[in-house]
Amino acid sequence: MATLQLASWATNLTYADLTAPVITAAVNSIYNWAGCAIGGYAQDAPHIAQATTQPFFGGPPTSSILGYNGSIGGAYADAQLAALLNGIASHIDDYDDTHLETIIHPAGPVASALLAVAEWQGPITGEEFLTAFVAGVEAECKLGLSVTPEHYDVGWHITSTTGSVGAAVAVGKLIGLDTVQMQNAIGVAATQVVGMQEYFGSMTKSFHVGRAAQGGMLGALLAKNNYTSSLQGLEAKYGWLHVVSTRENATAYFDQLGSIWEIEKNTFKPFPCGIVLHPTIDAAIQLHNETVQQGKDVLSAKSINLQVNSEVLILTGKTDPTTGLEAKFSVYHAAAIAFLYGEATPAYFTDDAVNNATTIEFRKKVNVTTDDAQFSTDQATVTIVFDDGTTLEKHIEHALGSLENPLTEADLEKKFLDQVSRQIGETRADRANVAFKGIGNMTDIGQLRTLF
Amino acid sequence: MATLQLASWATNLTYADLTAPVITAAVNSIYNWAGCAIGGYAQDAPHIAQATTQPFFGGPPTSSILGYNGSIGGAYADAQLAALLNGIASHIDDYDDTHLETIIHPAGPVASALLAVAEWQGPITGEEFLTAFVAGVEAECKLGLSVTPEHYDVGWHITSTTGSVGAAVAVGKLIGLDTVQMQNAIGVAATQVVGMQEYFGSMTKSFHVGRAAQGGMLGALLAKNNYTSSLQGLEAKYGWLHVVSTRENATAYFDQLGSIWEIEKNTFKPFPCGIVLHPTIDAAIQLHNETVQQGKDVLSAKSINLQVNSEVLILTGKTDPTTGLEAKFSVYHAAAIAFLYGEATPAYFTDDAVNNATTIEFRKKVNVTTDDAQFSTDQATVTIVFDDGTTLEKHIEHALGSLENPLTEADLEKKFLDQVSRQIGETRADRANVAFKGIGNMTDIGQLRTLF
Known part of the structure; x- marks a missing residue:
């Protein structure tokens, strides 16, 4: 109220x-x-800030808006706006990537900032770009590990709260900050804590990612121009680690930088919705297929009963979603469409799909039981009870898309081409497919956008 | 490390x-x-975000950078950048204003956002402007009261953490949001939590204010274009009040909206430094004057002994400041210069002043004792012990500039003219003096900048 x-x-x-x-x-x-x-x-501060943001004062649009298709403005914006828009666009479908130990979606904040700056400040080679990208992802994931699970449990959206630091480190790396400047960049990024879980299911969730990209980039650019911050922005008594978490273990995790690579643990989502829904969807799709194979009508299901971790209801407990974005955080919707249709593509998370009468009816058939002793967030058991009294059950030990059961390269390409071709057509999607796969070999990342 | x-x-x-x-x-x-x-x-979200930020894509510079004096760029920028720069400039000296119950500096985030939008979206009358300003200040101060002292005690910089909401409410009011849009605007603002106390003494402290102004403005603009957020952004389990504080009492304080006016409790700083230093400075200046009146040499002081609230050391305990910005958070510096020179104007918080040999010597003579039972943050007792063994003591019950001992209108004008004339000259300062005092009578706030 x-x-x-x-x-x-x-x-x-x-x-x-x-x-x-x-x-x-x-x-x-x-x-x-x-x-x-x-x-x-x-004072110096306003002058440095003005000099730093001078490129955004009506300067030339340097950085691409990746999905641009001609409806508003142009395909290029200044680097700050490109980072915001690409950050939003890359997260809006909840279809991106996941570092499962932290539930960080790592690429969004880092890549959105990095591409925008690389195009603007280039020529940047593919190798330089990848190096900076990894630096940023390691930074955000190690930072996230340092405060997991306390930081997430209080309600922060960890992708963006750590993502601004990741973006600052990546951009700082790209533009060649020295150590003190990098410390200052981390400071400016860390003091901008964007993102709470309350906004899951709304457009603001993806705003978090774009804003984190902007904030981190701005931190790096300010630091380059000697904007002063703290050199102990993370570990100070009133710095990031203690202000946003009741416990931290940064030293232990930072000790592992370069020996344990978090980027290697990144996973890619097969379904465009909250990651904790994936085991349920995986099970329900398999049960759909079994039902059809047995010659049964899926519409004859009387109830769909889930056993899952309690995080599923905490994060995705919306019973009556009314928009596609809300449906991405409704275990009831996810279970219903996965069992009804045997798939969970973006088409099932639109406003229209959410208001389909059969889907609404089936959402009401979904019952959820939580049991944290038996079920991790990567696990689920789904049991279908049919009108004739028979049942089918499926247990998922590791959901499709998890580290243990990852998407194949072919799966990943299928997902890319599906996403991209729907927005910019098959011809350009095929070219983009080649361009992004070859990013490591480029001599100038600024040419990337011209390749598709 | x-x-x-x-x-x-x-x-x-x-x-x-x-x-x-x-x-x-x-x-x-x-x-x-x-x-x-x-x-x-x-998706809709990137389109709305692009449409919302379209004015910043190299659009016309609509909004004034108030202190511009010709060194970089132009006197006008787009509204987002103007808000950032004016927000930074208005807070960089720690000379602004204070709502003492919360230690919020209320005008910075709200006015920086509001002026930029008023110039851009006008004509806006003086009355409309004031109405929106008050809405924003009440919003941020009530919100701050709701989480005081727990929120501040954990390390947040409450001026900016609440200021983004204040800016959103003010701008939302100005551009005519309806209630649902305003709720969404508050949501986008609240999810951007900028500012930690670790950055006190660096340029990043004032960045907090500028960024909060930007973030709140952006929230209002996005909401106007129907960017979705949460309608319960403050009170939700994973919303602002619970994520950033261990306790909240928003209902009680929001019940007082319009009956108890927080803007009335706003105070203006007589000294350009952390507010908790003000009683010490007040005492030390009076002791300087008494020393001189008694024909004694201030240089014959052997020690300067302070009894203060513990917050003084927590917030302003820097023993060896090396920059003017650090000195604003050094009780040792503040006590030394106030007693040595009998004043504490901006000239005593420059890099040069901080490194003055006599000042450095006198900082070492300052001893601090804390006693929270005897001293509120508005109180101090300063005792000077001279080489001849004599002592002088002064107790401050309410510091100059507090609600109980406020600056007079003449004091406030003196401060304004001093600040402004140093930057843009006496003639323009006199005109600005008239222009800003008459803001309530303007028919178009967009004309304000042309008046000085």
């Missing part, structure tokens, strides 16, 4: 509601602020 | 360090991400 209460009050406030002392105080506040704003400009 | 360790590692990483599986994983991660970025662009 608090939000509504505040919003409603603010919406309805009029000038007539203000008393004379309020108006006096307001004028004085603005007056005093204006003095501070004018006088304070003499 | 963790930051240095990470920064050093990232700085030194080369492509040759990457193993073959690392490179494969990196390429696959980027490849998969690019697919997501291209495919995901079909």
Whole structure:
């Protein structure tokens, strides 16, 4: 109620509601602020910030908006906006990637920032690009491990809260920061903590990723121009690790930098929705296929009964989603469509699909039992009870797309071509397929966009 | 050490360090991400975000950089950059304003966002502007009260963590959001939690204010274009109040909206440094004057002994500041210059002033005792012991600039003219003085900048 209460009050406030002392105080506040704003400009900080952001003052659009198809503006923007838009676009479907130990989706914040800067500040070779990318991903994943699970459990969206640091490290690497500058870049990035789980199921979830990319990039650019920050931004008493978590173990994880590679543990999503739904979907699709093989009608299912980890209901417990984005966080929707249709492609997470009558009916047949002793977040057992009293059951030990049961290269290509061709057509999708696969060999990442 | 360790590692990483599986994983991660970025662009969210940020794609510079004096770029930028730069400039001197119950500096995030939007989206009358400003200040201060002191105690910089919400509410009000849109605007603002106390004494402290202004503005603009967020962004289990604080009491404080006005409790700083230093400075200046009146040499002081609240050392305990910005968070510096020179103007918080030999010598004479039972953060007792064994003591019950002992209108004007004339000259300062005092009567805030 608090939000509504505040919003409603603010919406309805009029000038007539203000008393004379309020108006006096307001004028004085603005007056005093204006003095501070004018006088304070003499300092280095506003000058450095202005010099740093000068490229965004109507400068040339340097960086590509990857999925651009002609509806608004242009295919290129300045680097900050490109990072925001690519960050949003890359996460909006919840179809990206997952570092399962932390539930970080690593590429979004890092790559969105990095590509934008590489195009702008190039020529950057493919090797330089990959190096910087890895630096960023290791940074965010190690940082995430250092505060797992306490940080996530309190409600932070760990992809973006660590992603700004990942983006800063990646961009900082690309633009050649020295160590002190890199420390400052991490500081500016770390003080921008974007993303809470409350926004799962709305557009704001993907905003987190774009904003983290922007914030991290900005940190690196400011640091390059000697904007001062803290050199102990992570470990200080009032720094990131202690402010956003009740426990941290950064030293142990940072000790493993370069020996245990987190990028290697990155996994790719087969289904465009919350990762904790994947074992349920995997099971339900298999049960669909078994049902059909047995000559049964899937519509004859009386109930769909899930046994899962409690995180499934915490993160994806929406019973009555009304939009596609909400459906990505509804275990009821996910189980229903996977069993009904035997697949869980983006087509089943649209606003239309969510409001399909049969799907709505089947969502109500889904019952969820949680058992953390028996089920990790990667596991599920799904039992179908049919009208004739028979049952089918499937247990998933490791969901499709997990480290133990990963997508094949062919699966990954199929997913890419499906996603890309729907947006920019098959011809360009085929060219993009080649271009991105060959990124490590490029002599100038700035040419990437011209290849498809 | 963790930051240095990470920064050093990232700085030194080369492509040759990457193993073959690392490179494969990196390429696959980027490849998969690019697919997501291209495919995901079909969603509404990237389109809305692009439409929302379209004015920043090299659009006309609409919004003034208040202190601009010709050294870089132009006097106008787009609204996002103007908000950032004015936010930074307005806070960099730590000379702005304070809502003492929360230690929020209220005007910075709200006015920086609001002026930029008012100039861009106008004509906006002075009354409309003031109404929106008050809405924003009440929003941030009530929110701050709801989590005081727990939120601040963990290390957050409450000015910016609440300021993004204040800016969103102010801008949302100005551009006429409806209630649901305002809820969404608050949501986008609340999920961007910028600012930790570790950055006090560096340029990043004022970045917090500028970034909060940007983030809140962006939230309002996105919400206007129906970017979806949460309608319970503050009170939800994984929303702002619970994620950033161990306790909250928003309902009680929001109940007082419009009956108890927080803007009325705003105070203006007489000294350009951390607010908890003000009672010490007040006392030390008075003791300087008494010393001189008694015909004594201030240089004959053997020790300067302070009794203060423990927050003074927590927030301003820097013993050996090396920059002006650090000195703003050094009780040793503050006590030394106030007693030595009988004033604490911006001139005593420059890099040069910090490195003055006499000042350095006197910083070492400052001893601090904390006693929370006897001293609130607004109180201090300073005792000078002279070489001849005599002493002088002064107790401050309410520091100059507090609600109980506020700056007079004349004091405030003196401060304004001093700040402004140093940056843009006396003639323009006089005109600015008139312009900002008359802001409530303007028919178009967009004309403000032309008046000085």
